[in-house]
Each structure stands twice: as C-alpha cells, then as structure tokens.
Amino acid sequence: MPPGFFVFPAYRFVEEEAGMITFFHLDHTRLAQTSVEGDVDVLPPDTLWVDLYCPTREEEKVVEKLLSIEVPTRDEMQEIETSSRLYLEDGALVMTMAVLNKPTSDEPEAASVTFILVGNRLLTVRYVDPVPFNQFIQRIKRQPSLVPSGEQALLGLLEQVSDNLADILESATSDLDGLSRTIFRSNSGAQDSTNFNEAINRIGHVADLATKAKGSLMNLTRLLLFLAAQADVNKDAKDRMKTLMQDANSIDEHARFLSAKVGFLLDATMGLINLEQNNIIKMFSVAAVVFLPPTLIASVYGMNFRHLPELDWNYGYPFALVLMVLSATIPLWFFWRKKWL
Known part of the structure; x- marks a missing residue:
C-alpha cells in the first residue's frame, strides 16, 4: 500500500478458494458451525443459516436439492436491474446487494452477495470474504441468541454491513482531515511535486471508496424496502429494519459529505499545483x-x-x-x- 494511506483495524481478507458449504445450526444452547465440501444428503438439525462460499456448480445443486430452491449463478448475481436482484420465487425471497470488500487495499471492490430467505432459514451465496461476515460469525458464536431464526440472521448480517460501512467512512474522513491539514499547513512552501502526487493518489483512493460505499448503501436501502414490504414480516423485524434504514440514511449523508470534501480537496490540490507552476x-x-x-x-x-x-x-x-x-x-x-x- 502506498505510504500515507489510512489504515483500518486489522481485518482478514481471504482469496477465492475451493467451494465450501457452511451450516450454522443449534446444538442445544450452542450455535454449531459445520463446513463441508462436496455432497450432503440432509441438513443438520435446526439449521438456521447455510453459507455458500465460492461454490462449485455441484455444491449449488446440493443446496438446491436440500432447500428446494434455485440458487442464482455468479453471472446472474451481477445483474443491475432491480427485478433481477430483488424478487420472490417459489416462496423464497431472493435479495442481492453489493457489499464493500477489501477497503484497505489499493483497489476496493463492491462484490455482489445474495441472501435467500427460505422459510425459517437463510442462505447466503458469495464469492468474496467481506469483513462483516467474519465479524458477524464471531458475534453469533459468542451470543447464539442473536440468531433464533434465518430472518434474524439476515437482519444481523445487514446491521453488520451497515456498521462496517460506517467504520470505513469514519476512517476515510479522518484520513481526509489529516490530508487537508497537510495541504493547507502554514509552511506549505516546503511542498514539492512528489507530495502533491501522493496527495492526489490518496484523494483518488478515498473518492473511489466513497463511491463504492454509496453504491452499497443504495443497495442496502432497496433491499430493506423490499423486505419490509413482505406481508409475513413480523413487527419486531419491521422495527429493526426501520432503525437500520435510519442508520443507512445517516451513513449515506456522511458519504455525500465525504464526496463533497473529496471534490474540494482535489480542486484545492490542483490549484496549489498551478500556483507552484506559476x-x-x-x-x-x-x-x-x-x-x-x-x-x-x-x-x-x-x-x-x-x-x-x-x-x-x-x-x-x-x-x-x-x-x-x-x-x-x-x-x-x-x-x-x-x-x-
């Protein structure tokens, strides 16, 4: 990573690997996690969440047979039409959204993740390992009561995605504040073209991050509106979604502020470069x-x-x-x- 970029807390990124099916199921009062590769005959008892990570076509067929649904392919998950991302099929709610992945790398990405509610179970399909998933898994291992059902597991994951976006934007804002002080410091006569080049790179990185975060927030808002419109969603879940929607709106406002600040700092940096050249x-x-x-x-x-x-x-x-x-x-x-x- 180029020097001067902001650093988030230590997160683990996992590259794509062989397909894996992970079952989260209740074992008395404990939440058990079972990971398998290949064929599975039956679901573990009291399964609440099935996680498909980089699945092969054979593993997709296994899950389709176990849950009696059709799992969207990777190409289908990239569709941008709302009707292709949020729909009801054979009693299952299929919801796809972009989740920010690898925010501390030189090239952060907005990767598509699919959430499918099938009765009382949640199925997730993903080809990346974003931070919110790891954080949520650690939380539910400590507090199994957080996921009494697949619907609650979905809401918990969405809340974790929202919290992670807030942390990313807060760190980006802090970095921009430091960069602003560097650019406008009183002894700016010591600046040289190399410093300006570094500043432009840092501004561009934050701009890219803010743009992808806003896209993820837009996807999250649409998903929540679609989920709240379903008739079988209980009142507690709707209240939780309402709070999550308010959080998403406030984070979106912060992302807009960050984008405006990025534009101002970029214009200011280009102005200082022009002054230097003059x-x-x-x-x-x-x-x-x-x-x-x-x-x-x-x-x-x-x-x-x-x-x-x-x-x-x-x-x-x-x-x-x-x-x-x-x-x-x-x-x-x-x-x-x-x-x-």
Whole structure:
C-alpha cells in the first residue's frame, strides 16, 4: 500500500478458494458451525443459516436439492436491474446487494452477495470474504441468541454491513482531515511535486471508496424496502429494519459529505499545483528580465566597429562590468520593493 494511506483495524481478507458449504445450526444452547465440501444428503438439525462460499456448480445443486430452491449463478448475481436482484420465487425471497470488500487495499471492490430467505432459514451465496461476515460469525458464536431464526440472521448480517460501512467512512474522513491539514499547513512552501502526487493518489483512493460505499448503501436501502414490504414480516423485524434504514440514511449523508470534501480537496490540490507552476514560471520571467540589460550592454560592446569610445580607455573593461552588474541589480531591487519576489 502506498505510504500515507489510512489504515483500518486489522481485518482478514481471504482469496477465492475451493467451494465450501457452511451450516450454522443449534446444538442445544450452542450455535454449531459445520463446513463441508462436496455432497450432503440432509441438513443438520435446526439449521438456521447455510453459507455458500465460492461454490462449485455441484455444491449449488446440493443446496438446491436440500432447500428446494434455485440458487442464482455468479453471472446472474451481477445483474443491475432491480427485478433481477430483488424478487420472490417459489416462496423464497431472493435479495442481492453489493457489499464493500477489501477497503484497505489499493483497489476496493463492491462484490455482489445474495441472501435467500427460505422459510425459517437463510442462505447466503458469495464469492468474496467481506469483513462483516467474519465479524458477524464471531458475534453469533459468542451470543447464539442473536440468531433464533434465518430472518434474524439476515437482519444481523445487514446491521453488520451497515456498521462496517460506517467504520470505513469514519476512517476515510479522518484520513481526509489529516490530508487537508497537510495541504493547507502554514509552511506549505516546503511542498514539492512528489507530495502533491501522493496527495492526489490518496484523494483518488478515498473518492473511489466513497463511491463504492454509496453504491452499497443504495443497495442496502432497496433491499430493506423490499423486505419490509413482505406481508409475513413480523413487527419486531419491521422495527429493526426501520432503525437500520435510519442508520443507512445517516451513513449515506456522511458519504455525500465525504464526496463533497473529496471534490474540494482535489480542486484545492490542483490549484496549489498551478500556483507552484506559476511560481516556477515567475522565476524564469524574473531571470529573463534581470539578464536582459547586461546582455544588451555586452552586445553593444561586442559590436565590431572600428571606433568605440571606450575601446582605448584604460578603465573601459571595469566600467562595462560595473554597468552590467548595476543593470542587473536595479531590476532585482525594483521587484523586491514591489514584493514580487
């Protein structure tokens, strides 16, 4: 990562690997996690959540048989139409949204994750390992009561996604504040082009992050509206979704503020670069004006005429040197008096 980029708390990113099916099921009062690869005949008792991570087509068929549903393919998950992302099929609610992944890397991504509510069970299909999933799994292992049903597991995951987006934008805002102080510090005369290049890179990184976060928030809002419109959602879940919607709106406002600040800092940085370039051009202009009179004097005495008054004068050479020095010093003094230097 380039120096100067903001750092989030230590999160673990996992690259794509062989497909895996993970079952989260109640074992008395404990939430058990069972991961398998390949064929499975029956669901573990009291299964609340089935997580498909980088599934193969064979594993998708296994889950389709176990839950009597059709799992969307990876290409179908990339569709941007609302009707392809949020729909009801054979009694199952299919919801796909973009989740921000790898926020601390040079290239953060908004990866599609599908949530399917089938009766009292939740099925998730994903090809990335975003931070909210790991955080939520650790939470429910400590507090199994957080997921009494698949619907509550879905809401818990969405809340974790919202919290993670808030943390990311807070860290990005803090980085922009530090960058702003660096750009506008009082002794900015020490700035050079390398620092400005680094500042532009950092601003671009935050802008990319803010854009993808806003896209994820938009997806989250649409998903919540779709889920709240279902008739079989209980009152407690709707209250929870209402709170989550309010959180999403407040985070979206913060993302808009962050985008505006990014635009301002980018314009300010480009303005400072222009000032830096103007100062360089000004120094060349001053040098040209300063050396013009001495050049004129040297040109006059360099002419090949037979009769020049000072040629036979013993002090002609020192006189010419003094005259050239004075002709260069007077413009410098004038510029200094005008505070142009």
